[in-house]
Amino acid sequence: MTRYDVAIVGAGVIGSAVAAALSRYQLNVLWLEAAHDVAEGASKANSGIAGTGYDMPTGTLESDLVRAASSTWEATCEALDVPFARVGSLSFAFEPGDLANVTKLAEQAADAGVRAEILEGPRLREAAGGMAPAALAALHVPGEAIVDPIRLTIGRARLAVTNGVDLRCSTPATDFRHDSDGRITHVVTPRETFAVGAVVNAAGLNADVIARAAKAENFGMWPRKGMFLLLDRAIGEQVPKILTMIPTEYTRGVLAVPTTNRTVLIGPTATDETDKSDKSTDAETLDWVWDRARDLIPHLSRDHVIKTFAGLRPASDRTYRIEVSAEVPNLVHAAGIRSTGVQSSPAVADLVCSLLESIGVRLTPRRDPQIRLPRVPRLAELSTDDAAERSGSMVVCACEHVTAAEIRAACTGPVPARSLDGVRKRTRAMAGRCQGAYCSVGVGFILSVEQGFDSWDVPQGEPGSSWGVG
Numbered sequence: 465m466t467r468y469d470v471a472i473v474g475a476g477v478i479g480s481a482v483a484a485a486l487s488r489y490q491l492n493v494l495w496l497e498a499a500h501d502v503a504e505g506a507s508k509a510n511s512g513i514a515g516t517g518y519d520m521p522t523g524t525l526e527s528d529l530v531r532a533a534s535s536t537w538e539a540t541c542e543a544l545d546v547p548f549a550r551v552g553s554l555s556f557a558f559e560p561g562d563l564a565n566v567t568k569l570a571e572q573a574a575d576a577g578v579r580a581e582i583l584e585g586p587r588l589r590e591a592a593g594g595m596a597p598a599a600l601a602a603l604h605v606p607g608e609a610i611v612d613p614i615r616l617t618i619g620r621a622r623l624a625v626t627n628g629v630d631l632r633c634s635t636p637a638t639d640f641r642h643d644s645d646g647r648i649t650h651v652v653t654p655r656e657t658f659a660v661g662a663v664v665n666a667a668g669l670n671a672d673v674i675a676r677a678a679k680a681e682n683f684g685m686w687p688r689k690g691m692f693l694l695l696d697r698a699i700g701e702q703v704p705k706i707l708t709m710i711p712t713e714y715t716r717g718v719l720a721v722p723t724t725n726r727t728v729l730i731g732p733t734a735t736d737e738t739d740k741s742d743k744s745t746d747a748e749t750l751d752w753v754w755d756r757a758r759d760l761i762p763h764l765s766r767d768h769v770i771k772t773f774a775g776l777r778p779a780s781d782r783t784y785r786i787e788v789s790a791e792v793p794n795l796v797h798a799a800g801i802r803s804t805g806v807q808s809s810p811a812v813a814d815l816v817c818s819l820l821e822s823i824g825v826r827l828t829p830r831r832d833p834q835i836r837l838p839r840v841p842r843l844a845e846l847s848t849d850d851a852a853e854r855s856g857s858m859v860v861c862a863c864e865h866v867t868a869a870e871i872r873a874a875c876t877g878p879v880p881a882r883s884l885d886g887v888r889k890r891t892r893a894m895a896g897r898c899q900g901a902y903c904s905v906g907v908g909f910i911l912s913v914e915q916g917f918d919s920w921d922v923p924q925g926e927p928g929s930s931w932g933v934g
């Protein structure tokens with residue numbers, strides 16, 4: 465039986481950051497994911513903000529990690545071919561009573577060492593570009609950024625697998641075996657049992673289940689649901705920055721967040737729930753979001769809504785539980801990373817590596833690890849001249865300008881797509897205005913050819929969710 469030096473449980477943005485970081489060392493790493501693909505949990509349904517941490521209280525682990533990560537984004541995203549933009553943010557005050565909160569937030573940014581300025585009058589109007597016309601003032605933070613969290617997770621996964629990490633999807637960790645000192649010796653999955661030297665618990669919302677199965681701490685985790693509406697590029701072209709309301713005593717309001725593909729997210733809400741599988745949305749909550757978003761984006765029309773969806777933040781009785789378990793000496797928790805896991809993930813991975821080292825995992829650098837991913841030319845990201853010259857393939861998804869070559873590339877190589885959702889996450893095919901009404905047959909056909917599915921058995925997501933394109 466192969467013995468792995470480290471097993472990572474969970475392939476969200478945190479597990480992927482840890483896997484990519486560990487792949488730089490001479491280690492035998494096993495990486496288990498319960499779902500059929502990476503980026504299936506909170507990491508695929510969030511606002512995609514990679515912030516400076518300007519609005520976080522200083523001196524917490526969360527704010528330290530977010531701030532440590534903030535300057536690393538350009539290099540990471542360039543190396544992994546992940547869309548990223550430092551668009552800046554505007555937090556608006558609409559009532560005279562909120563102006564003091566703008567000043568307070570500016571002071572908080574100054575304490576955090578983040579550049580920020582209060583805008584009023586013509587400078588405010590110019591920066592806002594027609595947004596939030598009733599605002600009296602705003603705090604402008606130029607360093608706030610957006611990233612594609614799904615491509616970030618997949619990019620890291622590809623890098624890790626290229627460097628030898630053994631990723632097993634559809635393989636949940638269900639149990640653990642221990643030696644007489646209480647150390648984990650084996651991770652049990654439904655089909656196989658693996659001998660391991662150390663374990664990283666990056667199971668998101670299920671980190672509590674993993675901790676209990678490993679005979680470690682007994683902590684609680686629950687979903688904090690956030691609902692969004694996604695607006696098309698007609699609105700996206702008008703939203704230059706991340707737009708928020710100044711948080712008040714009563715509400716944080718809603719955000720309008722431009723995405724890296726120039727659509728706009730409005731939301732998210734934040735309600736504590738109990739059902740870890742319930743990602744439903746409801747009209748009443750979405751109406752509440754809509755009404756508040758009108759203050760930020762004037763002339764909103766429901767015609768621009770492409771889809772609505774919800775994500776589940778992994779909330780816990782303690783956030784940022786990143787530590788060696790006090791009960792199981794070779795278990796490292798990377799759990800309870802509720803609301804800022806995308807933006808903290810590079811620094812979380814560094815911290816997890818040093819915790820593993822502290823329990824005896826030797827981090828000897830690999831001689832020539834791959835640190836960049838080869839680029840697939842993406843029609844939507846090419847200039848007009850380059851597009852004519854370099855795309856060289858038929859367009860399958862007209863809304864998002866995705867070619868057959870891009871879809872084929874997504875279905876092959878390290879961490880290939882094995883479902884329609886997998887293709888959508890990697891290429892944006894079926895993610896545009898028509899939501900796949902026109903292109904899913906073409907995408908399904910290519911997927912069936914590349915992955916050897918019978919055409920009636922092309923899965924939408926998890927195996928068995930057959931869709932049928934025959």
Ligand SMILES: Cc1cc2nc3c(=O)[nH]c(=O)nc-3n(C[C@H](O)[C@H](O)[C@H](O)COP(=O)(O)OP(=O)(O)OC[C@H]3O[C@@H](n4cnc5c(N)ncnc54)[C@H](O)[C@@H]3O)c2cc1C
Nearest residue numbers: 474476478498505506507513637668690775804805806807
């Ligand atoms: C509405 C919303 C908005 C957000 N906005 C932002 C934002 O703008 N910026 C930001 O930085 N963060 C944001 N977040 C938070 C961010 O999404 C999370 O902090 C982050 O995704 C957590 O990553 P994770 O890897 O811990 O969890 P997940 O992405 O949930 O990954 C955990 C993985 O573990 C797997 N797993 C579970 N059990 C097992 C098992 N037994 N065996 C194997 N695998 C298992 C799951 O299938 C899952 O894939 C937002 C979250 C939400 C919901």
